[in-house]
Amino acid sequence: MTVILLDPLRPTMIPLDAVEFLGGPVQFTEEVPVAVRWRMAHAVEQAEVLLSTDPKHETVLERIANGEMVIAAPTVPGDNLLEAVELMDTLWGFGGWEVTQTHDSLRVYLLEETYELLDAIGTGSSEEIREELGDLLLQVLFHSRIAQARGDFVVDDVASTLVAKLVHRSPHLADQAVGPIDIAHQERAWEQRKATEKARRSCVDGIAMGLPALALAEKVLTRSAKAGLPEDLVPEALKVVHLGGPASAEEELRKATLAFVAHIRSAEDAAEQARAERRPLYAKQWRQYWPTRE
Numbered sequence: 001m002t003v004i005l006l007d008p009l010r011p012t013m014i015p016l017d018a019v020e021f022l023g024g025p026v027q028f029t030e031e032v033p034v035a036v037r038w039r040m041a042h043a044v045e046q047a048e049v050l051l052s053t054d055p056k057h058e059t060v061l062e063r064i065a066n067g068e069m070v071i072a073a074p075t076v077p078g079d080n081l082l083e084a085v086e087l088m089d090t091l092w093g094f095g096g097w098e099v100t101q102t103h104d105s106l107r108v109y110l111l112e113e114t115y116e117l118l119d120a121i122g123t124g125s126s127e128e129i130r131e132e133l134g135d136l137l138l139q140v141l142f143h144s145r146i147a148q149a150r151g152d153f154v155v156d157d158v159a160s161t162l163v164a165k166l167v168h169r170s171p172h173l174a175d176q177a178v179g180p181i182d183i184a185h186q187e188r189a190w191e192q193r194k195a196t197e198k199a200r201r202s203c204v205d206g207i208a209m210g211l212p213a214l215a216l217a218e219k220v221l222t223r224s225a226k227a228g229l230p231e232d233l234v235p236e237a238l239k240v241v242h243l244g245g246p247a248s249a250e251e252e253l254r255k256a257t258l259a260f261v262a263h264i265r266s267a268e269d270a271a272e273q274a275r276a277e278r279r280p281l282y283a284k285q286w287r288q289y290w291p292t293r294e
Contacts, residue, residue, distance in 0.1 A: 001048050001049075001063065001066070001068040001069070002018075002021050002048065002049050002050070002068060002069045002070075002071065003050045003052065003060055003063050003064060003068050003069070003070045003071070004018045004021065004022075004049060004050065004051050004052070004070075004071045004072075005052055005053070005055055005060070005070065005071070005072040005073060006032070006036070006051065006052065006053045006073055007053070007073040007075075007076075007079070008031075008053040008054070009079055009082050009083065010073070011032065011033050011035075011036050011053050012033075012035065012036055012039070013073065014073075015071055015072070015073045015074070017071050018071045021049050021071070022040065022049065022051075024042055024047070024048075024049070025042040025043075025044045025047035025048070025049070026040045026042060026043055026044070026047050026049045026050075026051050027043075027044060027045065027046060027047040027049065027050045027051065028040075028043060028050075028051050028052070029050070029051075029052040029053070029054055029057045029059055029060065031052075031053055031054050031057070032051055032052060032053055033053075036051070050063055050068075055072075081137075084137065084138075084141060085141060085155055088138075088141040088142065088144075088145050089145070092145050092149070098142070098145075099149070101142070101146060102146060103143055103146060103147075106139065106142060106143060106146075109139060110136075110139045110143075113132065113135045113136045113138075113139055114136065116132050116135065117129070117132040117133060117135075117136055119132075120132040140155075140158065141155060144158050201268070201278060202264065202265050202268050203223050203224060203226070203227035203229075203264065203268070204220055204223050204224065204261050204264055204265065207219050207220060207223065207261075209258070209261075212250070213249075213250045213251070213253040213254040213257065214241070214253065216254065216257050217238050217253055217256075217257045220238075220257055220260060220261055220264075221234065221238060224260075224264055227280065227281065228280065228281060228282055228283055228286065229264065229281075229283075229286050230283045230286055230287060233263075233286060233287065233290055234260070235256060235259075235260060237252070237253070237256035238253070238256055238257060238260060241253055263290065263291050263292065266289075266291045267281070267286060267289040267290050267291060268281065268289075270289040270291070271285055271288075271289045274289070
């Protein structure tokens with residue numbers, strides 16, 4: 001007496017250990033796909049071998065309780081992600097609220113879910129973090145499904161793009177390193193590969209200018225420092241934030257940061273024009289081509 005549990009996502013893939021039990025009569029639970037049943041020559045209502053894709057089915061549970069041997073298809077990491085993708089497709093197929101959404105209309109939800117995840121991380125609750133990560137995952141699936149409907153790309157393209165990026169930027173993966181890996185070396189390799197990919201003209205290219213003002217200022221300062229920009233060229237407005245004044249501190253910091261970004265680009269462009277090529281600047285060159293002194 002044997003219960004064979006198939007993978008519901010891959011029901012036609014039979015576990016190797018189950019092959020020897022499938023030469024005679026086989027009983028199925030009702031959710032097993034017809035395509036699987038057709039491949040079994042001896043499908044009957046009652047048999048010593050029960051084939052199912054539902055581990056919680058009443059018949060399955062009853063036979064397991066009676067002590068029957070269970071052969072289950074091995075689980076694969078990410079199987080639940082595939083289920084989530086299928087669920088998104090099902091929701092889309094209903095033709096309701098989901099199909100009326102656009103990348104732009106979902107922006108507010110993406111932002112909200114991101115901040116809720118940050119709050120959960122702040123509390124340190126693993127249950128809250130897990131829940132909020134799920135909500136953020138929904139946004140990835142939703143945007144991918146919108147793109148699929150437009151013929152732009154599908155969720156598999158998103159995953160393959162991520163894999164390609166990680167492999168390219170992490171040379172130790174190809175080296176089959178087992179660790180521990182030197183973090184400084186890892187970061188240098190990451191930045192070098194990233195620069196090669198993006199072919200960025202400016203040290204501030206690729207920064208999301210829609211970030212909240214404080215996060216934007218920190219990102220710009222970090223990038224410019226790595227590019228060798230001297231500390232004395234950083235305006236005071238980016239070092240000290242004044243609260244409670246007549247103007248919004250958020251907007252004032254954003255304006256100051258964007259002006260600083262404009263100065264950085266201007267200095268880089270001026271240096272390129274003077275040297276007839278685009279090269280990294282040293283501190284002396286940053287000062288030489290800086291458009292204004294504050």
